[in-house]
Amino acid sequence: MSLEGVFAAIAAWLILSQILGLNNIIGCTLILGGVLLSQVAPIYEKNYK
Amino acid sequence: MKKTISLICLVVCTFIWGTTFIAQDTGMDNIGPFTFNSVRFFVGFLTVTPFVLLLERKKINEQIKAKPKSFSKLIIIIGVFLFFGTVFQQVSLLYTDVANSAFFTIFYVPMVPIIVYFLFSKKLHWSIWPSVLACIIGGYLLSDISNANIRFGDGLVLIGALFWALHIIYIGKIIEHFDLPFFIALLQNLIVATLSFLLAIIFEEIDISKIKLETFEILYAGILSGGAAFAFTNFWSEKYFTSSSSNCYVT
Numbered sequence: 228m229s230l231e232g233v234f235a236a237i238a239a240w241l242i243l244s245q246i247l248g249l250n251n252i253i254g255c256t257l258i259l260g261g262v263l264l265s266q267v268a269p270i271y272e273k274n275y276k
Numbered sequence: 277m278k279k280t281i282s283l284i285c286l287v288v289c290t291f292i293w294g295t296t297f298i299a300q301d302t303g304m305d306n307i308g309p310f311t312f313n314s315v316r317f318f319v320g321f322l323t324v325t326p327f328v329l330l331l332e333r334k335k336i337n338e339q340i341k342a343k344p345k346s347f348s349k350l351i352i353i354i355g356v357f358l359f360f361g362t363v364f365q366q367v368s369l370l371y372t373d374v375a376n377s378a379f380f381t382i383f384y385v386p387m388v389p390i391i392v393y394f395l396f397s398k399k400l401h402w403s404i405w406p407s408v409l410a411c412i413i414g415g416y417l418l419s420d421i422s423n424a425n426i427r428f429g430d431g432l433v434l435i436g437a438l439f440w441a442l443h444i445i446y447i448g449k450i451i452e453h454f455d456l457p458f459f460i461a462l463l464q465n466l467i468v469a470t471l472s473f474l475l476a477i478i479f480e481e482i483d484i485s486k487i488k489l490e491t492f493e494i495l496y497a498g499i500l501s502g503g504a505a506f507a508f509t510n511f512w513s514e515k516y517f518t519s520s521s522s523n524c525y526v527t
Contacts, residue, residue, distance in 0.1 A: 229385055230287075234294025235378030242298050245373045254417030255379050261410025262385045268403035 229262040296501040297378050301369045303493030308480035309366040312494065314472035315487055317362070319498025321465040327458040339454050350450040351460065355467025357443040362468055363475070364436030372429025379418055380433035383411055387441035395445075 236255060239245040247255065303312045328336075340347045368377050386407045392398045420426040450460055476482055487494070 229382045231290045231294040231297075232375070232378040232382050234291050235297040236375035238295045238298050239301075239374035239378075243301065243374060245375065247375055250417045251375070254414040254419075255375065257410045257414030257417065258379050258382065259414075261407040261414065262382050264403050264410070265386045265389065265401070265407035269401040272401075 229259060229266065232259065292500045294378060296497045297369070297374045299493040299496040299501075300366055301374050303490045303497065304366075304370065306486045306489045307483070308476065309370060310363070310472050310476035311480050311482055311487065312490065313362055313366045314469050314476050315490075315494050316498040317465045317469035317472065319494055320501075321462060321469055323499045324458055324462045324465060328462050332456055332459050336456060336459055339456055343453065347450075347454055350446060350453075351463050352467070354443060354446050354450060354460070355464045356471070357439045357446060358464050359468045359471045361436050361439035361443055363472060364432045364439065368429045368432035368436065370429070371425045372433065373426070376418060376426065376430050377433050380415065380430050381437050381440060383415070383434060384437040384440040384444065386411060387438060388444055391438075391441055391445060 232255065236247060240247070300312070303316075365377060365381060368380075386404055389398075389400055389404055390408075393400050415430075419430045447460075451457065454460070
């Protein structure tokens, strides 16, 4: 459930007008990608190999 | 079907947790972080109470009777880890932005297997290394190293994330032995509320009229996040996922 960061960032933008710069968004995407990889890869291997 | 229901439930929990960061941030407009955390988790404690009375009251004794020492040890560990996780996160919001706090908090996901490797020497999956690398580069881009406030706030979140990771690991352990998700949520909320209250007494002035100004934020974070989401995740993950995949979805 690592998507809580996405909900938080969108809500912060809408409600608190805390806006992220392009660099920050790339940073968030990298973190999310990394986190999802470490969550999904072990399960994927277990189920399909 | 059951998997679909539990997935929807977990997405709702994720939405609640994500938006709770806003409540945690605006909830400190009039009161300090320790007071907010204490009242929030006390509300969470009250929220879970009816569920414990209705669903688990009868089986508490029989579940704990076999291993009372192991239960009390685990519940104290879990409560203290959750206390440190929430307090570091709450204080961080005084210094950094909501998105930073939320994204640095999810660093706890790759921290979990690394801690498990050190504590229980369980083998690390190869995917942890690219994950850690992505998190470090991403963290560098998200944070603002030149801004002392942001730097300090983000540092606090990372320390908090370490405790979130430990909390998740030990939640897995206690749920494995004791089938009491609501009772566990109840006790951990009580421990966090009490310890935060001690900090509030020492470092903050507790003013009821000011706490009342934050009613909406406290109820949102306390009822939805502190109460429902914790209990639901424990409950659903345990019911509908095998133990190995539940850890994944809980995170």
